[in-house]
Amino acid sequence: MFPYKTSLKLNKNLKEPLYLQLANQFILLIREGKLLPGTKLVGSRTLADLLQVHRKTVVACYEELLLQGWVESIPKKGTFVNKNLPLIQKVTLTNTTKTSKRKNSGFNFYENNRLPEKNTEKREGVMYINDGTSDTRLTPTKEIARIYRKIASKKSVHAFLDYNSTHGNVKLREVLALYLNNSRGLKINKENILITRGSQMGVWLSSQLLLKESDIIVVGETNYSSADITFQYQKAQIKRVSVDENGLVIDQIEKLCKKQPIKAVYVTSHHHHPTTVTLSAERRIHLLNLAQKHNFAIIEDDYDYDFNYNHAPILPLASHDSSENVIYIGSVCKTVAPVFRVGYLVASEDFVNEAAKLRGYVDRQGDALLELTFAEFIKSGDLDRHIRKLMKIYLQRRDLFCKLLKNELGDYFQFEVPKGGMAIWVQLNKQYSWSEVAKEARKHQLEIGEWQRYDLANKKHNAIRIGFATYNDKEIKLLIEKLKQTFKSIKKSAY
Ligand SMILES: Cc1ncc(COP(=O)(O)O)c(C=O)c1O
Incomplete structure (x- = not known):
């Protein structure tokens, strides 16, 4: 006889009713090919004895399986695994396939290389330059x-x-x-x-x-x-x-x-x-x-x-x-x-x-x-009040950011103070490239992000957007400091 006792494990502490726990385990056994189509299931009284549950639990389980179409009941003969179920391809489950990521699909689909990936995963302790987003803390x-x-x-x-x-x-x-x-x-x-x-x-x-x-x-x-x-x-x-x-x-x-x-x-x-x-x-x-x-x-x-x-x-x-x-x-x-x-x-x-x-x-x-x-x-009127509050804060941040950018980093960048929005269009002097700045900045826990996306027309303008609204005063100073350190190390390595 099929080893029902060792294959079916019930837990009375779970919220899920026993008959459903039992039904779901039967389904798994059928799907994994351990109970093949046409197999006769053990009688409800015997299974109840084996599992030490009330017979009604087993009857309810079989009814559930019947309802879902996993088994069929043949009068005077018993309950059988539905013989019309299509054969399910057996997948060998090793320990690793259970836990590892499902990487590649088993079918072909149209990939489109026009769509670049958006990498939004953030690392702790790293500052990110954005292209002008709001400060979510507000x-x-x-x-x-x-x-x-x-x-x-x-x-x-x-x-x-x-x-x-x-x-x-x-x-x-x-x-x-x-x-x-x-x-x-x-x-x-x-x-x-x-x-x-x-x-x-x-x-x-x-x-x-x-x-x-x-x-x-x-x-x-x-x-x-x-x-x-x-x-x-x-x-x-x-x-x-x-x-x-x-x-x-x-x-x-x-x-x-x-x-x-x-x-x-x-x-x-x-x-x-x-x-x-x-x-x-x-x-x-x-x-x-x-x-x-x-x-x-x-x-x-x-x-x-x-x-x-x-x-x-x-x-x-x-x-x-x-x-x-x-x-x-x-x-x-x-x-x-x-x-x-x-x-x-x-x-x-x-x-x-x-x-x-x-x-x-x-x-x-x-x-x-x-x-x-x-x-x-x-x-x-809450939205308008919120915008009025943000305006005051962002104006102050814009001014601080632009002042520091000009005073501390004026040798590297050119920009106009933006009249509106949440970002500055910052042009890097021609002797530097964003790719080297981004690479060096990473060493100072500063992520410049996809600077290439600002030049899809390949105009080599050497400019990116730097959002200022997201950072408070302390963070603005820290970001400027990180940029300063970045240029310091670029210059050092040039000698
Ligand atoms: C010019 C522009 N249009 C559209 C969007 C997308 O905005 P939303 O988040 O409302 O979809 C952005 C977001 O950065 C944007 O900068």
Whole structure:
């Protein structure tokens, strides 16, 4: 007889009922090929005696197996392992295969070398240079948690737990329409808004709907690398135009339009990514006129609208768009924290509806409770209060960072003090390279990260973005010190 007694181990201290423990172990024995299809199982009375359990436990176990289709019951004959089960290929389990990582799949899939890996694992004790993200220690987590808890404990919450519209929560769409109309001069209603999981989803959806192989999209030279990669993934043709102190050079776009039809222009108008410059008023109007004349879309990625230190925020292109050419994209990921994946895509209703349909196939819907939380957070004025608080702190950090960078490291870098945003565009003097600086910095526990991504057009401008908002005063001083030490050791090794 099969060694049931030694093969089946029950634990009365577990929460899992005994009959289920038993059923799951039978399933494992069948899957591992130890009980083959057609094998007759021992009678319930005998098994109960062997295992010292009540017979009802074994009967319940067999019923469970029957229900799941692992066994079949033949009247007057007994219970058998279902003979119609397909033979499961035996895998030899050694001690190591159980614990080692599953590295390679047993099937072929399409890898895409256009997608670089995002390495986000952080090591203790190391400082990381980022490209302009918020200080998550300032995130109003208590306030957000309070609102979330209040919403989640309402009786009416059930409606929001269900499958819902792929457009996002209606209340948030209404609140956002009002908020964006008031703060950014848009003229929209909720039908013009799709809630996304952040700006990147907006860029991706737009790219999917606008671009097919060889279609032309115009971007700045240089450009936000994730946007570039998103467009390249569609096999679109990327045409680059220069960026000067007034942003994208629109005259160059006009010239391109005369040569061939373009499908879209991607623009970070408020603070160009990565250089931080603002698109001038004149160029904004020029670009809008071109879009209207040549019927192309403008993807306006307004990723850090809220942070302006020298002037009031400049209204987005979308606020002057009278011919529905602009797709306006933003999120709370920069102002509140990257972890809250709540963003928006604003466009004409037909485009929003198509984007909503498409979104449903990669992400069925957003997180309605989180969306409701943000609706309340925005409506109550908490978001604006939070931004005002951050502005004061980040302004002070910007000034300290720029002062130290100039005074302590002026021999190595050139930069303009950014008027807004959370990063400085720092150009390294030509006798140094970021690859050697990054390598040396690592020895001083400073990680510069993917500096190559700022030059996807291979312009050799030798500049990267350095975020200043994430660090407090002490950390800013430490970061500058680490950079100083880095250059000291580079110079030493040059002699
Ligand atoms: C220019 C730009 N667009 C989009 C994003 C993505 O933002 P989100 O976190 O809202 O997806 C970023 C993030 O760094 C960004 O810098």
